[in-house]
Amino acid sequence: MDKRLEPIVKVLQDKFNVTYEEFRGEVHVFLTIEQIIEALTLLRDNHEFELLSAMTAVDYWPQQSPRFHVIYQMSSLAKNLTLQLRIPVNGDQPKVPTATRVYEVANWREREIADMFGVEFEGHPDPRRILMPEDTEGHPLRKDFPLGYEEPQFTFNFEEIDLRKPYAKE
Amino acid sequence: MTQLEEANYEQYKHLVSERAFTGETMLLNMGPQHPSTHGVLRLLLELDGETVVNAIPEIGYLHTGVEKNMEYKTYIKAEVMTDRLDYMNTVGNNLSYCMAVEKLVDLDVPPRAQAIRVILTEIQRIISHLVWIGTFGLDLNASSMFMYAFREREMLLDILELCSGQRMMTTFIRPGGIWRDVPVEFEAAVRDFIKIFPKRIDEYEALLTKNPILLDRLVGIGYLDAATALQHGVTGPTLRASGVDWDLRKARPYMGYEQYDFNVPVRTEGDTYARYIVHVEELRESLKIVEQALNKLPMGSVRSENRKFVTPPRSEIGVSMEALIHHFKLWTEGFPAPKASIYSAVESPRGELGVYLEGDGGPKPYRVHMRTPSFDNLSVLPKIVKGTLVADLVAILASIDIVLGDIDR
Numbered sequence: 414m415d416k417r418l419e420p421i422v423k424v425l426q427d428k429f430n431v432t433y434e435e436f437r438g439e440v441h442v443f444l445t446i447e448q449i450i451e452a453l454t455l456l457r458d459n460h461e462f463e464l465l466s467a468m469t470a471v472d473y474w475p476q477q478s479p480r481f482h483v484i485y486q487m488s489s490l491a492k493n494l495t496l497q498l499r500i501p502v503n504g505d506q507p508k509v510p511t512a513t514r515v516y517e518v519a520n521w522r523e524r525e526i527a528d529m530f531g532v533e534f535e536g537h538p539d540p541r542r543i544l545m546p547e548d549t550e551g552h553p554l555r556k557d558f559p560l561g562y563e564e565p566q567f568t569f570n571f572e573e574i575d576l577r578k579p580y581a582k583e
Numbered sequence: 584m585t586q587l588e589e590a591n592y593e594q595y596k597h598l599v600s601e602r603a604f605t606g607e608t609m610l611l612n613m614g615p616q617h618p619s620t621h622g623v624l625r626l627l628l629e630l631d632g633e634t635v636v637n638a639i640p641e642i643g644y645l646h647t648g649v650e651k652n653m654e655y656k657t658y659i660k661a662e663v664m665t666d667r668l669d670y671m672n673t674v675g676n677n678l679s680y681c682m683a684v685e686k687l688v689d690l691d692v693p694p695r696a697q698a699i700r701v702i703l704t705e706i707q708r709i710i711s712h713l714v715w716i717g718t719f720g721l722d723l724n725a726s727s728m729f730m731y732a733f734r735e736r737e738m739l740l741d742i743l744e745l746c747s748g749q750r751m752m753t754t755f756i757r758p759g760g761i762w763r764d765v766p767v768e769f770e771a772a773v774r775d776f777i778k779i780f781p782k783r784i785d786e787y788e789a790l791l792t793k794n795p796i797l798l799d800r801l802v803g804i805g806y807l808d809a810a811t812a813l814q815h816g817v818t819g820p821t822l823r824a825s826g827v828d829w830d831l832r833k834a835r836p837y838m839g840y841e842q843y844d845f846n847v848p849v850r851t852e853g854d855t856y857a858r859y860i861v862h863v864e865e866l867r868e869s870l871k872i873v874e875q876a877l878n879k880l881p882m883g884s885v886r887s888e889n890r891k892f893v894t895p896p897r898s899e900i901g902v903s904m905e906a907l908i909h910h911f912k913l914w915t916e917g918f919p920a921p922k923a924s925i926y927s928a929v930e931s932p933r934g935e936l937g938v939y940l941e942g943d944g945g946p947k948p949y950r951v952h953m954r955t956p957s958f959d960n961l962s963v964l965p966k967i968v969k970g971t972l973v974a975d976l977v978a979i980l981a982s983i984d985i986v987l988g989d990i991d992r
Binding site for chain 1: 594597598642643646648650651652655686687689811813814815816818827829834835923924925926928935937939941949950952954958959962991992
């Protein structure tokens with residue numbers, strides 16, 4: 414682990430009683446849903462993590478419970494450090510408090526996770542779908558969502574394939 | 584209210600002002616097919632006359648499910664999908680993904696391959712910035728700029744074609760190195776370009792930089808301060824134009840970037856003109872890197888010798904049973920990666936291009952997430968266009984350099 418990262422991880426450990434993992438020099442700190450906003454605020458205000466670089470989720474269905482991990486990839490420009498925060502989220506009613514008040518970038522990123530994984534972000538100011546159409550059923554990046562094959566239509570076979578589309582039977 | 588009927592009224596209610604419901608302001612869709620939205624972006628504008636009261640970007644028209652698709656392919660076969668993300672930065676996308684795979688499985692890259700990767704990604708950066716400066720000019724009605732920029736871009740696409748056989752979707756960089764060594768004509772072609780290009784940049788600058796019409800339309804327009812930019816996760820030239828000196832090539836050097844002497848252009852004004860200047864200066868800096876890398880291009884192998892991850896050269900297959908087995912295994916089954924996750928990022932022409940990659944011990948990625956810079960850069964747009972004119976909105980949108988393939992993935 415980076416020498417400069419050690420005290421920061423120590424602070425998180427003392428405050429939240431958390432575990433961490435290290436892989437190829439990257440540190441992943443495991444937090445709970447209740448702790449995440451406080452931890453993000455702490456890192457932003459006291460440890461110069463100005464940038465929430467990336468935010469994503471992973472679905473571990475059916476191998477693991479809790480089903481999801483929501484991941485916050487933090488960057489400090491001043492110290493040139495990165496740190497990853499992970500929170501396990503239950504698959505039954507996945508709810509996570511929104512981080513938009515701490516980092517505004519979370520606004521679109523959370524919308525994307527909500528759209529793709531069906532994780533609800535409580536208190537989100539604009540909880541619309543972002544990448545999929547409004548009437549889509551399900552959340553495509555969940556592991557139980559099939560890849561699916563829809564035949565592409567071209568000019569020469571448009572009508573032929575149109576008849577086989579799901580909406581043709583309506 | 585008729586203007587809102589096609590959307591879910593309740594969902595949009597809080598995004599526009601009260602005045603939209605009394606008819607005082609007008610709701611107008613710009614896009615999803617509009618020449619200045621650089622792809623399929625729809626901007627729902629609330630206008631008071633010509634003044635923008637609110638702008639709500641709507642994305643997703645180009646969503647292709649790349650991340651989902653990559654989960655169903657082996658690590659090496661998934662790479663072709665990265666080309667299609669940001670079609671202005673195909674080599675950079677390959678690099679970003681390959682670096683993530685290399686970090687996950689702990690694979691080395693020979694020095695010659697590293698230098699060629701640097702040359703090609705910098706060429707790609709110039710291509711991307713040329714398209715940017717061309718379309719930026721076009722959006723401001725300087726259509727000759729578009730012609731000039733595409734003329735030079737064509738020379739560079741020829742160089743990519745020379746190496747990979749493809750103009751855009753090259754997939755030239757592979758985990759553990761590059762597909763094959765560059766051909767003998769490569770060096771001369773790049774040197775030709777290095778010779779003519781500085782003069783061409785001068786021409787662009789003569790056309791635009793001190794053009795009074797351009798200055799009127801850009802200076803002080805679309806101001807973005809550093810704190811707002813960081814809050815919104817903005818990176819790349821857009822962030823550097825707001826006064827933050829942050830470039831991953833300098834901050835966390837990869838592929839031997841620490842050996843090259845180049846500057847990171849930073850401006851403090853944070854307006855549309857600053858973003859223009861940063862882009863133009865980056866053209867010169869990239870050219871400097873290309874020249875240095877070409878001058879000290881090391882000899883040697885261009886692919887890792889680790890046969891568990893990298894296929895053997897074609898010539899060995901006919902004479903070595905071992906090579907044949909590795910070739911067969913790697914192309915049919917792929918290689919296993921450890922059950923772990925990594926995040927690796929590079930500096931793309933638009934900012935931090937990060938890849939979150941997670942393996943599950945098998946030959947296919949369990950989860951790939953592409954942290955694309957345009958996505959976050961676009962999210963700041965509503966903040967910086969409030970109160971500007973529609974014509975300024977076009978200039979601001981052009982200046983933050985979005986690629987919709989990068990946003991929608």
